[in-house]
Amino acid sequence: ERVDNPYVGADVYVNPIWSANAAAEPGGEAIADQPTGVWMDRIGAIEGNDSPTTGNMGLRDHLDEAVDQAAGQPLVFQLVIYNLPGRDCAALASNGELGPEELDRYQTEYIDPIADILADYADTSLRVVTTIEIDSLPNLVTNVGDRATATPECDQMLANGNYVQGVGYALAELGAIDNVYNYVDAGHHGWIGWEDNFTASAALFYEAANANGATPDDVHGFIANTANYSALVEENFSITDQVDGTSVRESSWVDWNNFTDELSFAQALRQELVSQGFDAGIGMLIDTSRNGWGGPDRPTGPGPRTDVDAYVDGGRYDQRINPGNWCNQSGAGLGERPTAAPEPGIDAYVWMKPPGESDGSSEEIPNDEGKGFDRMCDPTYEGNPRNGESMSGALPNAPVSGHWFSAQFQELLANAHPPIQ
Numbered sequence: 001e002r003v004d005n006p007y008v009g010a011d012v013y014v015n016p017i018w019s020a021n022a023a024a025e026p027g028g029e030a031i032a033d034q035p036t037g038v039w040m041d042r043i044g045a046i047e048g049n050d051s052p053t054t055g056n057m058g059l060r061d062h063l064d065e066a067v068d069q070a071a072g073q074p075l076v077f078q079l080v081i082y083n084l085p086g087r088d089c090a091a092l093a094s095n096g097e098l099g100p101e102e103l104d105r106y107q108t109e110y111i112d113p114i115a116d117i118l119a120d121y122a123d124t125s126l127r128v129v130t131t132i133e134i135d136s137l138p139n140l141v142t143n144v145g146d147r148a149t150a151t152p153e154c155d156q157m158l159a160n161g162n163y164v165q166g167v168g169y170a171l172a173e174l175g176a177i178d179n180v181y182n183y184v185d186a187g188h189h190g191w192i193g194w195e196d197n198f199t200a201s202a203a204l205f206y207e208a209a210n211a212n213g214a215t216p217d218d219v220h221g222f223i224a225n226t227a228n229y230s231a232l233v234e235e236n237f238s239i240t241d242q243v244d245g246t247s248v249r250e251s252s253w254v255d256w257n258n259f260t261d262e263l264s265f266a267q268a269l270r271q272e273l274v275s276q277g278f279d280a281g282i283g284m285l286i287d288t289s290r291n292g293w294g295g296p297d298r299p300t301g302p303g304p305r306t307d308v309d310a311y312v313d314g315g316r317y318d319q320r321i322n323p324g325n326w327c328n329q330s331g332a333g334l335g336e337r338p339t340a341a342p343e344p345g346i347d348a349y350v351w352m353k354p355p356g357e358s359d360g361s362s363e364e365i366p367n368d369e370g371k372g373f374d375r376m377c378d379p380t381y382e383g384n385p386r387n388g389e390s391m392s393g394a395l396p397n398a399p400v401s402g403h404w405f406s407a408q409f410q411e412l413l414a415n416a417h418p419p420i421q
């Protein structure tokens with residue numbers, strides 16, 4: 001029988017591969033025992049193919065190790081399901097191995113084998129928390145049709161239905177296993193926090209939860225900010241503040257968003273999802289792996305009330321050039337350490353994206369993982385409609401997505417907030 005919040009009264013699995021990478025960095029020992037997500041980012045990762053991203057452990061190896069770590073006590077195992085057909089339709093850095101029409105392979109060569117393996121661990125003390133398909137469904141809301149942000153690839157994934165069908169299949173197959181807790185990816189406030197995409201995204205999540213054999217009962221909750229950089233709480237301004245009668249919503253940073261940070265977004269999205277038909281008991285996760293924004297440049301109080309932009313820009317922790325920037329952000333730091341039940345409606349703060357693993361290469365690097373070169377990872381790029389035509393803010397010299405990026409890890413450590421003791 002499932003518990004309400006799988007993180008309560010449980011430890012969380014420490015991935016030995018990430019842990020060793022972290023421990024090998026100067027200062028990295030301080031966080032090497034933190035739990036991070038285990039990403040099944042290709043079919044080969046299930047068996048363990050000694051790849052640069054997943055190392056030499058397959059899913060079964062991780063689960064055996066998790067059973068050891070659990071020693072009979074409850075232990076959360078965080079598993080990221082990330083291999084949809086036509087993956088990452090609005091970007092190139094994490095394009096995957098399956099073409100847009102390969103739903104069948106997704107189901108039979110990816111989800112089915114994962115479900116078969118997980119079923120063998122259904123009677124252990126593990127609580128398997130899945131994160132279902134990062135950056136998929138929100139793309140079908142914001143990056144399609146006649147919007148300036150549309151891409152032909154996202155139009156195709158909307159038209160062929162394979163994101164919705166794939167997510168539905170994953171929810172149904174994995175949700176049939178007693179100790180699996182499915183959390184669907186829900187983007188972040190800087191993506192679907194606006195009137196014209198917030199409600200529509202929740203509606204699409206509900207559609208996917210009723211597709212291809214799934215029911216809303218297969219959904220235990222949602223995860224916000226996965227692998228993103230949006231601040232947890234912006235303490236120096238709030239959405240209802242005004243400067244001389246002008247709302248902070250009118251500042252260029254907030255740009256009419258209804259939210260300023262992830263905690264307020266995640267709590268409001270939870271309410272919206274419940275009002276659209278999800279169970280009142282659903283819980284939210286927030287990925288705080290890289291949204292700390294500490295270090296010497298962190299504002300210590302509100303900005304000046306000279307005008308609304310000065311007020312917001314002077315006070316905000318999130319130092320990105322634009323909230324649409326997502327690749328290897330310069331100035332970022334580790335966020336809150338993983339924590340169970342930190343706030344109402346929030347099941348946990350988690351580190352789903354393993355800190356130190358790249359978001360994408362800063363220049364074209366040939367690889368056999370299907371990964372493309374996205375100029376959002378190039379520090380000299382001047383942007384596109386999805387980041388307000390801004391500079392990318394990416395660190396230079398980054399390797400292909402998922403590969404270890406020592407310089408980024410060092411910066412995340414240095415700019416951690418709360419700081420590393």
Ligand code: BGC
Nearest residue numbers: 039041053094357359401402
């Ligand atoms: C990459 C994956 C990797 C994951 C975690 C993604 O951006 O595409 O290959 O497993 O990040 O680092």
